[in-house]
Amino acid sequence: MLYAVALCLLLAVLLTVLAIRRADTRRRGLRLLAGLLAAAGLGLAAFPPTRSFTQPAPASAILLTDGYSADTLQALQRQVAAGTPVWRLAPHRADDTTTIPNVAAVRQLLPGITRLHVLGQGLPVADVAALQGLHLVPHADASRVGFAMAAWPTQPELGQPWQIEGSFSAPTAGPVWVRLLAAGAPRDSVQLPAGRGSFRLRFTPKAVGTTVYQVQAHQKGRLLAQEPVPVEILPTQPLRLLILASAPSFEIRFLKDELAARQHKVALRIGVSRGLAQTEFLNLPTPLNLSRLTPRLLATFDVLLLDNDALASLSADESQALSQSVRTGTCNVLLLADGSAIPRQLPGGAAFRLQARPANAAALPLQWPGTTQPTPSPATHVLLNSASLRPLLSTASQQVAAASRRLGLGQVAVTTVTETFPWLLQRQLGVYHAYWSQLLSAVRPAQTTSELRLLSSWPRPAEPVVLRYEGPATRSPLTIISPGNTTTLVRRQDATVPEWTTAPYWAAAPGWHEARVGSTSRHFYVYDSMAWPLPRFVEWQRAARQNAATGAQAVVGAPATATTTWPRWLGFGLFVLGAGLLWVEEKL
Structure with missing residues (x-):
């Protein structure tokens, strides 16, 4: 910089000396002026002057994302101030609109921005944190067809019985059929008479492994929407x-x-x-001594x-061993209450109280989560509900x-339905297995091993998918196995x-991905960028409201200082x- 200034000053002095010492005194003033202009121009080219000014605080912009409507954009441009910039969020440059590669460039393009209008599918929830302090305004199209949740x-x-619940919305009135496709065939369907509303579809998986079901919506033979439903069928854990x-x-x-x-x-x-007493052992290689309940014997079973x-026939020592096993979580209890009262030997039995059912209520149906139709109840007694109980059947x-x-640390369950074998004789195998699955799942011991948990609701490509490892400390890295690629990640300790x-x-x-930490693994599915757009839009709206509530007030109204060169x-x-003046004057 100093050399450039010295060069400009030297040029100005040289041209001034030459203009004064020239023998021809005519147009000396013109020569002096031309020399100073040349030196000043060279200095201004090297060091252009800058000017600082205060930019007004209210500033907004429009950001276009995938799936935006041109009509929505035109209506918004008529409402905002003239000259509001329009940007497009895309990895590749577009000819019609200024393109930004990521949301971090918003403040660089417009430092004084306080409001950002977002059209289309919206921003990933993980990108909202980069816009902390901005008032984000989502704009949805007039009508959206699809599964809202x-x-x-x-x-x-x-x-085990499996079900999917959600809601669907169609732009036109009329009945809509929502159906579930699993294992290559339709499995369940429900009609929405008004074309919108909630639905529930059920299916019982028949094979172990990862698979992708489909949920579809049809109206008058026309496919309105179709979304993937990925599930990983786990093998039955024997008890x-x-x-x-x-x-x-x-x-x-x-x-x-x-x-x-x-x-x-x-x-x-x-x-x-x-x-x-008669003893029998099934799928157990070594017979055990079952004559007396001891803590060691109870620890052998779930x-x-x-x-x-x-x-009621348990001794005091056996009752104490049972209570201790339940409280420590080594063995849970399921009681078939076939009497009019609960025996006092039941751990925590004070919370369970029986009440006789009226004689004319014997035909009342029995139901529980996962049942497709009510089942006749053979129970003669019911339980009095209380805040400490979790109902399983009703x-x-x-x-x-x-x-x-x-x-x-354990669970105690009581059922008043003590005769379920008639369901097997009547060939109601599904009802029988679903009933006992509901009861045994309630007393299944909690898993104490390590686990990998997926924290992202709707994983998509090019968006962060957060995985959490919960278990004993291990130095093994987190490895992600995807189609044709394996990635190793460093885990960070939770705060x-x-x-x-x-x-x-x-x-x-x-597609399907597998995460591994040592011997712990789990599969998770990454959706296509266009799958489940409405739930993603609802998630984005919620994040935008939280962003406005937590940080917008800190910057709204603060003017920004900008410079111009x-x-x-x-x-x-x-x-x-x-x-040019010096050359022309010399030729005259």
């Missing part, structure tokens, strides 16, 4: 059950055979006469299933037929729970003008 279990167990029965019964006979057929490990002790008389009149409660670690992952393509061509123009 949906939720389903992403990792159901094989053979270790100890069954104590006071006497032989058809209920226990059929139950132990069905449990063993589903690969559960069953140990059975049935009272035959006073002081004499669930203790017994009836009223078997529970009648149409909302009477509780089965419930569970937490006791320490609130030290045992948790998280890592973001940017998927390159849609003279164009360099003015300096070059003065230099050319001065040099």
